[in-house]
Amino acid sequence: MADLPEGFDNIEHLQKTWNQEHNRRVDRYFKDVQGNGDLSGVRPSLKLACRALDNDNMYASWMRSDLFYNIMGYGRKNLAVFYGSKFDNAPSVAGHPQLFFVFSQDESASPPEESPIQHEKSVRLMKFSCISGDDDGSTKPAITKANMTEIANEIKGIFLSGNRGITYTAGNKSASYTDPENGFAKGNYLLVNSRADGIEIYQKICNVIDVPFKQEKLIVNDPDKPSTTTASAGKITILGKQVQNRRYRPVAVLRFRSAYISLGNLIPPIFLIDTTLRNTGLVRYP
Template structure:
């Protein structure tokens, strides 16, 4: 056992260690808020209130701990104590139509040794059911062709500009928008290169299905590992042949291509709009 210095104070050591570890978790939880927080908004203010400082007494440390772990609910996010099932408060999504939007890289911008990057984003249409209430017990009305055509026209207005699908830049940051009541379940995310791109796509998607957008429900995580290019990823040898190694969350411009609604079961998806012209949608493009 290492000898401790004569002036070692176990209480100060414990307090400093606790403060460091606690603030590390606060900083990770509020990774979208720069610095130690401020009074410019709800999340910056919460971060400021949660972080412990050298001048805190025991009462303030306990209040910050209680605010972060119990009031905000950090302890109920599978990171400490779990009370009940994490699915208890999320509404069931089975039986609700699912809207999908597809994005892909332009072929002219795709490296010769790579396939175009393709991403897909989905949301449940919680205002509707796939079938009538008599068939699935749902209290929501069954979605109709008129409903889907209305959504298709909204998507055409929001996601097509100048005769082309809008674009955004994907990258190594994962952006999640969590609003189960309005169809955005926990755990889904999209890869972006900036918070602004994520906000634009999610905001347009909320507008398309006529639900409110709340930027405070958007969380963007920035990993330590940077995006890699085709050259940086290099090649590996498989069965004596050199092949391109997989890139890590590469930076690329993705363009909106199509939107469709899945009704589950064995029913084919309903194409709302398709800028590739491979399928006939409910609304014409361009």
């Protein structure tokens, strides 16, 4: 490694590098705006506010970063799992609010080479409509904030224990529970390590939305291919570089993290409870 030049300033080098990388992303996002931005319109004004300057102090750099990555949402670009859903084809239960349960592996339990495993399970709230009956012809009442708060409190009581999210073990088995009349569409499944785990989670979801759980509607598929670990998955070579191969349905303990309701892709999801504290839920945690 080459020696650093005499008088090298680490902080100045950091700020210069941060400015270059940050502005490169800002310029790419605002490629329709000429120059560094101006006050001629909304997007030029946003570009002007987001671009880093050489004389910015730490507070100014933080504000520009927060505006661009968090408030404007660039940091969530191309992510479709925890901020809504994308469907190739609308399911037959479309038009009803969709309740999502988010589970993930504890950071401390995840191998250094891998990101924590994250799973999500959803169910449609068939007792409610996303919009009022006058607008879509539905006979179901439009869901209200009071309805969602009631569901949020149910989730808090069922999916939290000792102020922490409950856990279950994910694995290579797919547990599908099909009951369209009560919001469980065909083709929706949960990865588990045993039938008992599947029964427990689906029972809890049914309790939350106040519908009966029927064990005969649960089908657990046990594939011949076993789960793989980071070590057994091994490494592969891509473009001459060794990278970690993808694991197949690894066994991992997942913890309940949050729940939110989607009313369609025109408005942001409404968080009911979030144990990560990244989003403000309708009920407080803990």
